[in-house]
Amino acid sequence: MKANYGYKDGSGDYFITIDTDKCNGCKSCVEVCPYGVLAVGEDENDPLSDKEVAFVTDKERKKIKYTCAPCKPNKDAIPPCIKACEMKAITHSW
Amino acid sequence: MAKQPEYWRWTESRWTNPDIDWKGKIITSGVDVGSVSSQAVILADGELYAYANMRTGSDSPDSANKAMKWAMENTGLTLKDLSYTVGTGYGRVNVPFSQRAITEIACHARGGNYMYGPTVRTILDMGGQDCKAIHCDERGKVTNFLMNDKCAAGTGRGMEVFADLLGVSINDVGDLSFDIDKEPQPVSSTCVVYAKTEATGLLREGWPKNKVLAAYCSAMAHRIMTLLERIGVEEDFAITGGISKNKGVVKRLEKEVGIKIMETSKYDPQIAGALGASLFAKALYDKGKK
Helix, strand or coil, X not given: CEEEEEEEECCEEEEXXXXXXXXXXXXXXXHHCCCCCEXXXXXXXXXXXXXEEEEECCCCCCCHHHHCHHHCCCCCCCCHHXXXXXXXXXEECC | CCCCCCCCCCCCEEEECCCCCCCCCCEEEEEEECCCEEEEXXXXXXXXXXXXXXXXXXXXXXXHHHHHHHHHCCCCCCHHHCCEEEEECCCHHHCCCCCEECCHHHHHHHHHHHHHCCCCCEEEEECCCCEEEEEECCCCCEEEEEEXXXXXXXXXXXXXXXXXXXXXXXXXHHHHCCCCXXXXXXXXXXXXXXXHHHHHHHHHCCCCXXXXXXXXXXXXXXXXXXXXHHHCCCCCEEEECHHHHCHHHHHHHHHHHCCCECCCCCCCHHHHHHHHHHHHHHHHHHHHHC
């Protein structure tokens, strides 16, 4: 499943996409994120599965444009969560 | 002072399947406490038995109770007969008689799959306060989703505000928005508050009500289209939620997407979330018994 967390507002699209088929729940993204944007737990959108996957925390979903900004000083910068993910399961839309 | 008519008030609904006798069957249910509407769906042995769809009040547990009570009306069922209940929607953690809460994304995919059949691949839920675009497989399992709940643009609440502003019953908005000479430009603001300001200006310029409605429906369709572009639209394409009853938005969206939108099923399209929850309740009940 491609889980898109985030929002669209007047200034653009801000989504963190987690490919739960690739994610192995290793938590390395959780460890490197300085702001607690990511967490690992049961897949709330696939209630019959027991697999643990990464997701964007509820309290950050509506403000990732701001919370993630320090990790993205310019458009070429690769944020630590993407760097840390061996499975290449995380992408940012902006 | 005379009481102001409530133009925003949409028709609540309730249904019981006359062909089913629930006695001796496993009863599972789903309750969707949304921001604007609440639904309760009851299944007997996994078959749709009864549902109710009504407005959410200021108290989530109370809204869940009321919706379930209405669904159970004249059926002889009581809360004690429910073997498993799943809550979903904004108020999902506040359903007092539920055993589990599941996100509305998962529930809408599952419910949409039941209502529209296994060929449905894209489900757009236009709810009271958010908009969700979901891709699912033939079993109703989510494969891709996107939800916009930060902004009321393109949602049912926005449409209620417009119905009130123009003094048109919300049930008539769709038909009236086509009763125009020429399709106007959409209102330029996507924000509900700014769009309302813009509409007031258009009315002052002498635009007839229907033209303003057309401009707003069209803006809403466009706004939803930009969301859909992110995940793409695969056939078959179905819409659930309150806005799916508004032809003014649905027809215009169909034109923008270029894909035929599936005809609404015989059930109220607003129950998709609660229906999905009740199907999960059945699956979880069976899983627990094994």
